[in-house]
Amino acid sequence: MAEETKFEPRIVAFLCNWCTYAGADLAGTGRNQYQANVRVIKLPCTGGIDPLFLIKAFERGADGILVSGCHPGDCHYNSGNYHARRRWNVFRPLLEFCGINPERIQFSWVSAAEGGKWVETINGVVDTVRALGPFEGYQKINAVGSDASGEAATSGDTG
C-alpha cells in the first residue's frame, strides 16, 4: 500500500477489444502482475478512439493515457489502426505544441498473444508518469470555473 504522501499516477488506457484487451486479459490469466494505477476502457477499435476521449480523460483527472491496439496489418476491421495512426501523428504534436508533455499520452501495439508486452508497456507508462508527477496544469484548469469534474476525479469514484 502506497504511503499517503507518495504520488500515484492515475492512468487511463483505451484498448481495442480484439488485440490489446485480449493481451491484457492474457497477462491476467497468466498471473503476470502489473501496477494497479491503470483504468482500462475497452473499445471496439483504435480507429474509433476520438481524440476527444483523451481530452476528456485529462478533464476527469488522468495524469497519463495509453492508447493501444492491434499491430499494423492485424486490425479486426482491416484498417482501423492505420487510420488511428494517421490521427495520432498529428494529434500528438498538437498537444505538445499546446504545452502538454507527449509522455503523458503514449501509444502502443499489443497483440492478443503479447501478455508480456502489455505488462512491460503499462508498467513503463506508469513509471514514466510517476516520474513526471501529477498533471498540475490540467488539474488547475479542471478546478477553475466549475470544479465538479476535477473533484470527482481526485476523490477517486470507482463507480
Added chain:
Amino acid sequence: MIEALRKKAEELLKNKTVDVVYGYGEGSVPERTRPVFITKPEDVNKLTWNKYCVYNLTTYLKKQESRKLGKPAIVVKGCDAKTITVLIKESQIKREDIYIIGVTCTGIGDPPATKCKACDVNTPLIYDELIGEKIGNKEFSFEERYAELDEYEKLSEQEKWDFWQKQFEKCIKCYACSSICPLCFCDRCIVDKNQPQWIDPSAHPRGNLSWNVTRAYHLAGRCINCEECQRVCPADIPLNLLNKKLAKETEKNFKYRSGYNVDDELAMATYKEDDNQDFIK
C-alpha cells in the same frame, strides 16, 4: 482589374451562366470591404477589388441563405481557391455547380497578412476565368513555409502551456472561428452536442482548451491557411498557429498539402502502410 471583374460578372449574369456573383464590395470604412451578392447585371458596379479584400468568400458556399440565391460565380484569391479544391474533394460541392473567378493577388491586408509572407498561390490554382495578369507562383522550402512557428516551437513545455492558457483564457466562445471557416461545414458542431457533452460549453479554461484544440484538430490535413478564423476572433487569439502546426505535421508525415491538388487523396481519409510510427511502442 476592377473593370475586368465587373465586365466578367455582368457577362455571366446576362448570359445566365450563373444566378449570383459572390464578390467584394465597398465596406463601411475605407479600410474594409464586405461580401456582396450580385444578382442583377446592372449592379456589377458594386464589385470592387483592393488590398482590403480579406474575406474567403467560399464560406458562403456552406450557407443556406446565400445558396438560396442560385448557382454562384465566386471571386477567389489564390488562397481561397484552395478551399474549393478541398470542398470538391470532400463532396460538399461539385465543380460544375460553381463558376470560379480567380483574381491574381500580391498580398492583402494592411499591414499585410501573415499568410501572404510565404504565399505560393498568387495566381489561383483553380479557376474558370482569371482576372489580372498571371503571376508566376513562387516556391518556398518547408522551413520557409512554417517559419512563423519557430519561435513558439522552441519554447519550453511550461512556456508553451502558459502561452496557450493565456490565449485561451480570452476566448468568449462566440464560435466566430468556426462560423467563418469555409471548411467547418457540419450542420451540427460537436460543441452543440450535449448527449454526451464532449466539450464544456462554458468559456472557462477547461472548456476553452478542449474547444480550441478540437476546432484545430478537426481541420488537420484540411485547413488551407486562409487565416479567417484568426482574423475574425474578437479575442485576438492566434488560432492560425494551431492550424499551421497541424499543416506542418501533415506535410512532414504524409507529404500532403491541403488544397493544392484535386487528385491527391485527403490526408486524413487515407493511410499508408508505412506511415510514421516511431512514437508507438
Added chain:
Amino acid sequence: MEKTLKKEKLNSLITGLKDKGYKTIAPKKDNNLITLCEIQEADEIHFDHVQTNNSIKEYFLPKTEKILSYTIEKTKVSIEEPEGFAVKSVVFGSRPCDAASLPIMDKVFNWDCTDKFWIERREAITIVTIACDKCDSYCFCTSVCLAPDAKQGSDVLLTKISDDEYLVETETEKGEGLIKELETVFSEPPSGTPDRQVATVEKKFEIDKVKPWLDENFVHKIWAEFSTKCIGCGACTFVCPTCHCFDIVDECTMSKGDRVKNWDGCQFKMFTLHTSGHNPRSTQDQRWRQRIMHKFKYYVEKFDNILCVGCGRCSRVCPADMNISEMLEIISTDEGQPEPVSKE
C-alpha cells in the same frame, strides 16, 4: 459635487482604491486589444483609445458563472449556492455608453425574476466613467439619445479639461462616497467654465422613426438583403454591452455537478432550436431581424428603453462588416410601403 483630478494624481488614486479595499478594473492594452481588466497600478491604464474591445457587461454578467453546485448521494440532493461573487470594485475609465447600458439592463434583471448575481454586483461596483474625447465612424451614441459625455449609469464622470486634468462630477451617492473616501487625491474645481474636451459624434439616424417602421415591417425584403453576408457567429451579441441572453447548463458527473450560466446569443441557429427539430428562426435573416426588433421594438415596448447604447462594437467586430447603424439609417429613411415577400 465637482472636483478635478490631475493625471499625476492617478497613482495615488489607484493605490488609494487598493488601500480602501477596492479591486480596480480599467482599460489595459494587451497586444492588439484594449481590454477592461483588473489592474494593479496606474501605469497599466490605457487612455488613448476610442473604445475597449470588451464591454463593461462581463463584470456584471460574466461570460461564464456558476449559479449553484449540487451533490447527489443515494436519494439525497444537496445544493450549495456560490458566495462572494460580488467583489467591491471600481470600474475606472469605461465609456459613457457602457455605463449607460447598466440602468437599461437593471430593468430586465429586476423584472419578474430578480437576478441576485446582477443586483449584488451592481451594488458592489462603482462606475467611474471618462467622457469620450474622440470617436470613430462606428460610434452612434447621439443617435440613440445618449452622448459622449452622457451621465446615465455613471457614479462619477470624468471629463478631460486639459491634457493633464479631468473635471470630476459625481452623479450618485455612491460616487460621492467614493470621492469622499479618497478626498486628498482630488483638487478643488476650477473657477469659471472649464473647457470640456468632448468628441462630436455625428447623428446618423432619427431614432423616432425606427420603431414605427419596425411596427409595420416584420415582413420585409430588407431583412434578407442586408443579412445574406451574416455568418451567424454571434460575436456581435457577445461584445454588445446590452445583449444579455444566457444559457444554463449542467456540467456534471454522475454524483455531482455545477449549474452554469453562460452567454448565449440570438444569432446562433441553435438558439431557438426546439427538441422536436423545429426551428422558429431557421434562417439568418430571421435571426438578424430578431436582434434589431429586440433592441428597438420589443424592449422599448416592455421596458420603455432602447436596448442599444450606440457603442458600435458589433459593427467593429463583425467578420462580414454588417453595420447596425447603416441598417437603422436605411430603416429610418425608408418611405416606402411595406413590401411583403412571398415566402415567410
